[in-house]
Amino acid sequence: AVAFIQNFKGGSSFLAVLKEVVSQLPDDAGKLAEVRVALDSAGIVEGDLGFVLALRARKGLLAEWLADERAVVREFAEKHIAEIDVLIASEQRRAEAEREMRDRSHDGADFEPSP
Secondary structure, X not given: OHHHHHOOOOOHHHHHHHHHHHHHOOOOHHHHHHHXXXXXXXXXXXXXXXXXXXXXXXXXXXXXXXXXXXXXXXXXXXXXXXXXXXXXXXXXXXXXXXXXXXXXXHHHHXXXXXX
């Protein structure tokens, strides 16, 4: 069932199903890992920081779970938001380093030593 969920991106109903999986299977590490993967799936992203923007959007949606009446859902959200923060920081550093390398290679390509 969770494999199906990973392939289904249906907005609020998608998130509601994932929240129910967390609520019903709080001790099933495998299923919770699949929920995390489904939440983090960004689809097609564009630009240097496309994945960062997608993760920030997912983080915003997941923040709503912090108000859920079920403690297991709130705890899952808190933990996964912290994991997303780490992913965002890592991806942002990677994108910035890649951009700097690209800029440096372009700057060097235009340089011609004088005779």
